[in-house]
Amino acid sequence: MKLQLQIKMNEALFLRIPEGSELGKKIIKHSIQLIYKNGFEAFTFKKLAEDIGTTEAGVYRYFENKHKLLIYLTSWYWGWVEFQISFHTNNIKDPVVKLKSVIKLLAATIEDDKQTSYVNEGLLHQIVIAEGSKAYLTKQVGEDNKQQFFKPYKDLCAVIGNIILECSPKYKYPKSLASTIIEMAHYQNFFMYNLPSLTDFGKTKEEKEIIAFLNDLVFSSIKKG
Amino acid sequence: MKLQLQIKMNEALFLRIPEGSELGKKIIKHSIQLIYKNGFEAFTFKKLAEDIGTTEAGVYRYFENKHKLLIYLTSWYWGWVEFQISFHTNNIKDPVVKLKSVIKLLAATIEDDKQTSYVNEGLLHQIVIAEGSKAYLTKQVGEDNKQQFFKPYKDLCAVIGNIILECSPKYKYPKSLASTIIEMAHYQNFFMYNLPSLTDFGKTKEEKEIIAFLNDLVFSSIKKG
DNA sequence: TTGATATTGATAGCTTTGCTATCATAAATA
DNA sequence: TATTTATGATAGCAAAGCTATCAATATCAA
Numbered sequence: 001m002k003l004q005l006q007i008k009m010n011e012a013l014f015l016r017i018p019e020g021s022e023l024g025k026k027i028i029k030h031s032i033q034l035i036y037k038n039g040f041e042a043f044t045f046k047k048l049a050e051d052i053g054t055t056e057a058g059v060y061r062y063f064e065n066k067h068k069l070l071i072y073l074t075s076w077y078w079g080w081v082e083f084q085i086s087f088h089t090n091n092i093k094d095p096v097v098k099l100k101s102v103i104k105l106l107a108a109t110i111e112d113d114k115q116t117s118y119v120n121e122g123l124l125h126q127i128v129i130a131e132g133s134k135a136y137l138t139k140q141v142g143e144d145n146k147q148q149f150f151k152p153y154k155d156l157c158a159v160i161g162n163i164i165l166e167c168s169p170k171y172k173y174p175k176s177l178a179s180t181i182i183e184m185a186h187y188q189n190f191f192m193y194n195l196p197s198l199t200d201f202g203k204t205k206e207e208k209e210i211i212a213f214l215n216d217l218v219f220s221s222i223k224k225g
Numbered sequence: 226m227k228l229q230l231q232i233k234m235n236e237a238l239f240l241r242i243p244e245g246s247e248l249g250k251k252i253i254k255h256s257i258q259l260i261y262k263n264g265f266e267a268f269t270f271k272k273l274a275e276d277i278g279t280t281e282a283g284v285y286r287y288f289e290n291k292h293k294l295l296i297y298l299t300s301w302y303w304g305w306v307e308f309q310i311s312f313h314t315n316n317i318k319d320p321v322v323k324l325k326s327v328i329k330l331l332a333a334t335i336e337d338d339k340q341t342s343y344v345n346e347g348l349l350h351q352i353v354i355a356e357g358s359k360a361y362l363t364k365q366v367g368e369d370n371k372q373q374f375f376k377p378y379k380d381l382c383a384v385i386g387n388i389i390l391e392c393s394p395k396y397k398y399p400k401s402l403a404s405t406i407i408e409m410a411h412y413q414n415f416f417m418y419n420l421p422s423l424t425d426f427g428k429t430k431e432e433k434e435i436i437a438f439l440n441d442l443v444f445s446s447i448k449k450g
Numbered sequence: 451t452t453g454a455t456a457t458t459g460a461t462a463g464c465t466t467t468g469c470t471a472t473c474a475t476a477a478a479t480a
Numbered sequence: 481t482a483t484t485t486a487t488g489a490t491a492g493c494a495a496a497g498c499t500a501t502c503a504a505t506a507t508c509a510a
Contacts, residue, residue, distance in 0.1 A: 016486085023487075039364035044467060055488060060469070130362055137355055139264035141419045154422050172425065173438045179416060179423040180409050180442070187408055188401055194366045197379050198404040200397065213398045217405070220446045241457090248458075269496060280459060285498070457506075467496070478485075 005115045007079040012147050013072045016062045025118040026052045027062050031069055036123040040070060040131040067138070071149050074135045077128045078152035080121065081105065082159060095166035100215060102160055106185035107210045129186040157182065168222035177221060181214060188213065230340045232304040237372050238297045241287045250343040251277045252287050256294055261348040265295060265356040292363070296374050299360045302353045303377035305346065306330065307384060320391035325440060327385055331410035332435045354411040382407065393447035402446060406439060413438065 006019070018024035030051045035043045043066060045059040052059075063069040084105055089098045110125045136150060144150065160178035164171060171177070188199055188210045196202025201209040231244070243249035255276045260268045268291060270284040277284075288294040309330055314323045335350045361375060369375065385403035389396060396402070413424055413435045421427025426434040 021486075041363060045469090046467075055490085056468090057470085057489085058487065061486080065468075133358055134362065136420060137359065137415070138266060145420060150420060154420065157423050173441065174425065175422065176413055176416075176424045176426070176435075176438050177442070179412070180405070183408065183412055184405050187404070190362070191401075191404060195361060195370060195375060195379065197400065198382050199401045200399065201401070210401075213401050216398065217402070217442065217446050220448075221442050223445075246457075270498090271496075280461085281497090282460085282499080283458065286458085290497075451510100453508105453510085455506100455508080457504100459504075460502085462499100462501085464499085465497085468494090470493085471491085472489100474487105474489080476485100476487075478483100480481100480483080 005080075005083065007076055007083070009072065009075060009079075010148055010151065013068050013075065013149065014063055015060075018062055018072070023052070023054060023058065024062055026054075027059060027069075028073070029118040029120070032073065032120055032123050032127060035070075035073075035127050035131060040066070040127075040134060067135075067140075070131065071135045071144065073124060074128055074132050075149065075152045076119065077121075077124050077132075078156050080116075080119075080124075082152065082156045085156075085159060089163075095163050096219070099160075099163050099167055099218065102163060103181060103185065103214045103218065104211055106182060107189065107214060108207050129190050132186065133183075153182075164218075164222060171222045177218065181218060184217075185210065185214060230305075230308065232301055232308070234297065234300060234304075235373055235376065238293050238300065238374065239288055240285075243287055243297070248277070248279060248283065249287055251279075252284055252294075253298070254343040254345070257298065257345055257348050257352060260295075260298075260352050260356060265291070265352075265359060292360075292365075295356060296360045296369065298349060299353055299357050300374065300377045301344065302346075302349050302357075303381050305341075305344075305349075307377065307381045310381075310384060314388075320388055321444070324385075324388050324392055324443065327388060328406060328410065328439045328443065329436055331407060332414065332439060333432050354415050357411065358408075378407075389443075389447060396447045402443065406443060409442075410435065410439060 016024060018028050027048065031043070031048055034048055034051055038047075045063075045066060046056045049056045049059050063072070085102055088105065089101055092098045092101065110121045112120050112122045136144070136153075138144070157175060157178045160181060161174035164174040164177055188201070189207070191198040192201045192205055192210065196205075199210075200213070234244075241249060243253050252273065256268070256273055259273055259276055263272075270288075270291060271281045274281045274284050288297070310327055313330065314326055317323045317326065335346045337345050337347045361369070361378075363369070382400060382403045385406060386399035389399040389402055413426070414432070416423040417426045417430055417435065421430075424435075425438070
């Protein structure tokens with residue numbers, strides 16, 4: 001039996017369901033490749049269309065603009081991460097062990113899992129590191145938020161916040177600590193490779209060290225309370 | 226006597242010294258206002274020129290493109306913050322008190338200081354919160370870094386890292402903790418106002434709480450070591 | 451005071467990006 | 481077989497992003 005992981009997406013993000021057609025899946029697949037390769041600023045629907053072998057108008061039938069596509073991709077990623085977390089921490093009782101495996105999942109490189117043929121999770125992870133915050137660092141963040149575009153991110157943050165509370169019921173900042181873990185798992189990675197003097201891992205460039213840093217940060221914060 | 230604070234800027238960021246002419250200062254002043262008002266994506270040199278009362282070509286004589294202008298503004302800001310830190314912690318012996326005042330400086334709203342007529346530090350602070358990371362989250366980050374464009378940010382990070390080491394000489398992650406403080410001082414602010422469920426401050430929207438969170442985070446991490 | 455130099459204004463023009471519209475064709479479905 | 485539905489092909493237009501040119505001032509040095 002072949003299970004296909006399906007992540008429920010906000011319908012206001014697209015005009016036509018990308019998962020529902022070959023062209024739609026190609027749009028997802030090739031946009032991940034192109035944004036990974038050239039960055040979000042240089043990415044255009046024209047180039048994407050050429051890469052796929054369709055026309056610009058063809059892409060516009062699926063997504064209104066590249067901003068919505070970026071939100072789509074990052075949302076998909078956060079949904080996928082939340083699934084990974086629930087999958088990997090399913091049978092773990094100890095919340096401390098759970099939280100450690102969450103940190104590891106967020107900070108470690110992702111191998112392309114073959115369950116989702118048109119999404120390369122490894123590349124998508126890199127995209128979310130380098131471009132993810134551009135999804136919400138905009139003037140439309142308020143309207144986008146009203147349309148629930150950031151629900152997957154917020155859900156993930158809530159899940160992690162709850163694990164933190166399981167570890168330390170009296171800790172005062174579970175949600176802020178959760179968003180700090182998520183953002184820093186990515187930023188320390190970006191800094192390590194691109195602006196290494198902003199980290200302590202510039203020499204070795206080992207993700208293990210980011211994980212150790214985050215574990216130290218998180219558990220010294222929540223233990224004492 | 227009137228002292229004019231001058232922040233030394235990387236010369237590769239501009240074509241003509243903005244501080245050196247009326248038009249140049251207007252470019253700085255009005256770009257801060259426009260980016261604050263409409264966001265960096267909607268900001269163009271054409272609109273800036275109209276706002277100032279000059280022409281597009283006039284702006285291009287000072288800055289190659291809006292990306293360099295953004296780096297200029299954020300660099301100026303980091304330089305200014307570093308000055309504020311050295312000014313305010315000048316006579317403080319206790320590194321713990323010093324670190325606390327650094328956190329406060331980073332996380333608290335800034336009053337427009339009148340020493341710099343053409344820079345509104347309050348608006349610039351908001352710009353750095355919402356747009357600052359776009360200065361380095363690009364494909365050119367490597368080249369930009371080679372040209373030392375991020376030196377002010379890195380210098381600030383080093384200063385804070387050293388204060389952390391003064392507090393706790395054996396702490397293993399001074400630079401990563403420093404960049405975490407800087408980024409989170411800004412991100413928690415952005416989240417609090419725009420995506421409040423990612424923080425624990427959505428109800429009160431008080432900067433004091435962000436400061437308390439960061440103090441808790443930082444001092445529980447470095448104390449135990 | 452004259453001449454050289456630097457700064458700004460005015461205008462033009464060109465490529466790319468971002469987006470919409472229309473029509474024909476092929477494929478799926480009822 | 482009729483009819484939706486998805487795609488391809490093409491056109492077109494406004495805005496963004498950038499470069500070039502020439503004239504009018506202002507500044508500074510000889």
